[in-house]
Amino acid sequence: MSDNLVRVAVDQELCIGGGICEMLEPEVFELDDDVVISSVISNGLLPRNRAEVVVDRCPGQAIAIVEENLDKER
Amino acid sequence: MRSTVDMAPSAVVETPNVTDPSLYLQGIPHGRLAQLRAIGGLAWHPYEDGGFWAVTRHAEARYVSRNPELFSSAIGHTNLWDLEADALEARRSLIDTDAPDHTRLRRLVAGAFTPKNIRRWEQVVREITIELLDEFVVQGGGDWVDMVAAPMPIQVILTMLGVPIEDSNYLVELSNYLVEGTGDAQSIPPDAFGNTTELRLLPFNSPASHALFEYGEGMRQQRRHDPQDDLVSHLVQAEYEGERFSLSEYRNMFHLLVFAGNETTRTALSHGAMALAANPHEWRRVLDDPSMIESATEEILRWATPVMHMRRTATTDTELAGTEIAEGDKVVMWYASANRDEAVFEDPFRFDVGRADNEHFAFGGGGPHLCLGAFLARLEVTVLLEEMAKRSLCLEQTTEPVRARSNFVHGVLSVGMQPRSDR
Numbered sequence: 001m002s003d004n005l006v007r008v009a010v011d012q013e014l015c016i017g018g019g020i021c022e023m024l025e026p027e028v029f030e031l032d033d034d035v036v037i038s039s040v041i042s043n044g045l046l047p048r049n050r051a052e053v054v055v056d057r058c059p060g061q062a063i064a065i066v067e068e069n070l071d072k073e074r
Numbered sequence: 075m076r077s078t079v080d081m082a083p084s085a086v087v088e089t090p091n092v093t094d095p096s097l098y099l100q101g102i103p104h105g106r107l108a109q110l111r112a113i114g115g116l117a118w119h120p121y122e123d124g125g126f127w128a129v130t131r132h133a134e135a136r137y138v139s140r141n142p143e144l145f146s147s148a149i150g151h152t153n154l155w156d157l158e159a160d161a162l163e164a165r166r167s168l169i170d171t172d173a174p175d176h177t178r179l180r181r182l183v184a185g186a187f188t189p190k191n192i193r194r195w196e197q198v199v200r201e202i203t204i205e206l207l208d209e210f211v212v213q214g215g216g217d218w219v220d221m222v223a224a225p226m227p228i229q230v231i232l233t234m235l236g237v238p239i240e241d242s243n244y245l246v247e248l249s250n251y252l253v254e255g256t257g258d259a260q261s262i263p264p265d266a267f268g269n270t271t272e273l274r275l276l277p278f279n280s281p282a283s284h285a286l287f288e289y290g291e292g293m294r295q296q297r298r299h300d301p302q303d304d305l306v307s308h309l310v311q312a313e314y315e316g317e318r319f320s321l322s323e324y325r326n327m328f329h330l331l332v333f334a335g336n337e338t339t340r341t342a343l344s345h346g347a348m349a350l351a352a353n354p355h356e357w358r359r360v361l362d363d364p365s366m367i368e369s370a371t372e373e374i375l376r377w378a379t380p381v382m383h384m385r386r387t388a389t390t391d392t393e394l395a396g397t398e399i400a401e402g403d404k405v406v407m408w409y410a411s412a413n414r415d416e417a418v419f420e421d422p423f424r425f426d427v428g429r430a431d432n433e434h435f436a437f438g439g440g441g442p443h444l445c446l447g448a449f450l451a452r453l454e455v456t457v458l459l460e461e462m463a464k465r466s467l468c469l470e471q472t473t474e475p476v477r478a479r480s481n482f483v484h485g486v487l488s489v490g491m492q493p494r495s496d497r
Binding site: 016017018019020022023031033034035036053057058059060061 | 139140177180181184185187188189190191431433440441442444448449
């Protein structure tokens with residue numbers, strides 16, 4: 001099921017502040033303008049297919065899916 | 075086409091040349107790049123007295139981009155030719171560094187280029203664009219590069235940097251000499267602008283770089299005492315983990331911002347206009363549904379590929395696509411080819427303003443060197459399309475483009491356009 005909810009997280013050591021996550025999923029990610037590092041600003045839930053895109057596109061390979069099948073939290 | 079290491083060495087395969095700058099006068103040699111993509115493994119491309127591995131497919135360009143510990147930006151040069159050690163040091167910018175220097179330099183400047191901080195400049199971009207577009211329409215068209223594509227991004231970056239308006243013509247002039255320096259013809263003498271530095275120590279071997287360094291240094295001194303809400307003040311004050319820019323780092327950063335803020339978006343806006351003129355039905359789709367401006371912007375970026383390649387140097391013996399790469403080998407990512415890779419883009423030679431999932435490499439293939447100005451470039455293309463759409467402005471190309479004689483920047487020196495309002 002490609003739209004199961006999953007939780008994403010940012011590894012701030014790897015983040016290069018490219019801003020791709022904020023561009024793709026502005027409800028979930030925000031770049032801090034001072035330290036230029038991304039954080040999860042919501043509960044971090046995304047449908048799996050969208051989470052996979054943002055994980056794949058992150059230029060620093062800093063985003064990961066950390067919990068699966070969270071549909072009941074919706 | 076799957077290759078293995080035990081296949082015949084790629085040296086026996088005839089490698090089509092893609093570095094001869096004169097090829098690019100007719101546009102990107104897409105036929106030759108397609109041949110390179112079709113070769114199993116990586117093709118060895120002769121260059122000067124050596125050569126490089128030509129990385130022409132999307133998947134492998136992405137891999138090289140995202141593995142900087144294997145493929146260095148700091149060794150040799152990020153262009154095809156090596157620089158001597160002292161020249162590399164003197165000219166080293168954000169582009170030619172690896173972690174941890176790169177991380178430090180990038181953090182010092184990146185805060186100004188985040189999506190939110192770039193959106194603060196939207197009104198500035200829009201006012202500049204409106205003025206240029208209105209003049210273009212009033213004049214009934216002319217050279218699109220001269221009238222719109224060149225002045226828009228340079229006026230934007232100079233405003234952002236805080237360059238006073240009365241100096242902008244001088245900076246535009248310097249910047250244009252730098253563009254010239256990316257080719258192989260310099261029209262100014264080595265001692266122009268009072269330059270006494272050996273040209274090989276200056277970016278693009280251009281005396282204009284000396285003048286730009288001097289100008290940037292003057293601004294630095296001034297902003298130190300009197301900080302403003304501008305990018306130079308930001309650079310002067312920026313601190314990351316207690317460290318600031320060294321003088322050489324600051325000069326090269328100022329230089330990079332002026333050059334990259336000028337040349338690359340100019341190229342995107344030129345090729346964008348040509349693509350819209352050549353595909354009126356695609357522009358019609360945008361006019362009918364302006365929500366397509368976002369995907370049209372990405373397609374213009376893919377189509378334009380303003381920087382056609384970047385080079386890395388292998389830090390160790392490694393392997394890619396079944397090809398063995400030796401430590402010290404040059405590895406060149408051809409973004410111009412990756413952006414037409416049929417394995418990733420459906421019908422890659424079609425200009426499709428609605429293209430979904432458009433992972434183009436106009437800003438590189440990801441990794442730490444992702445273009446710093448990506449969101450500024452996107453904003454500039456988007457605002458231009460929005461303002462054209464508001465006016466229902468269609469473009470008709472009136473002359474063949476004059477292209478830059480460069481295998482590196484996909485520059486357009488001039489192209490005639492005229493407005494055609496058909497609604």
